[in-house]
Amino acid sequence: MKERFTVLKSDAEIRARIKELAADISKDYQHIQPDNPLLVLCTLRGAIFFSADLVRELTIPCEINFIKVQSYQGTRPAGSPIFELGERIDVRGREVLIVEDIVDTGQTMDTVMQNFSDKGAASIRIATMLDKPSRRYQHLVDHVKPDYIGFQIDDYFVVGWGLDYNEDFRLLPDIMIYDPDAE
Ligand code: 5GP
Numbered sequence: 001m002k003e004r005f006t007v008l009k010s011d012a013e014i015r016a017r018i019k020e021l022a023a024d025i026s027k028d029y030q031h032i033q034p035d036n037p038l039l040v041l042c043t044l045r046g047a048i049f050f051s052a053d054l055v056r057e058l059t060i061p062c063e064i065n066f067i068k069v070q071s072y073q074g075t076r077p078a079g080s081p082i083f084e085l086g087e088r089i090d091v092r093g094r095e096v097l098i099v100e101d102i103v104d105t106g107q108t109m110d111t112v113m114q115n116f117s118d119k120g121a122a123s124i125r126i127a128t129m130l131d132k133p134s135r136r137y138q139h140l141v142d143h144v145k146p147d148y149i150g151f152q153i154d155d156y157f158v159v160g161w162g163l164d165y166n167e168d169f170r171l172l173p174d175i176m177i178y179d180p181d182a183e
Contacts, residue, residue, distance in 0.1 A: 002182035022057030037061035046101030092120040102130040106144035
């Protein structure tokens, strides 16, 4: 019998990994000064917990803001991603770190990076809690490469730790593989 939920990454593993990522990020952005702090853009809603834990571990000056891009319906991508929030955040001359829950086909991060690079960001990097490289659209393989990755995972649909299935399961404490068809 197939299980509906299977733990993929435990809460403890995720928290430990966030500390490591924060140390790497703080080191790479050591040059950041308080007059031009790192602009951390949390992608709503999936990355809320990841972003909150990550920024509180950073040892460099940073500012947090929020973006929202609609891309998934149920367990499948719904088409071209659309900005619902944050498209006009002023990024001119800013060093930007986009914080994402999961990079899958790469479409969402491609749209977001394109938007903020057109608007004159000084640099743009991506920190993602999860990466599913096997799902990347071929034309984005060389283009969408997250700079900081919590965990690379196989092609599963996952929920928990901010990730939802039609708004359910976001608050589950672990990252779980979710099979909606299991009994
Ligand atoms: P992409 O544009 O890279 O295909 O998809 C990125 C977005 O799709 C993520 O921000 C997330 O909202 C959603 N997504 C992709 N894979 C999963 C998954 O396994 N579980 C959940 N809950 N959302 C996913």
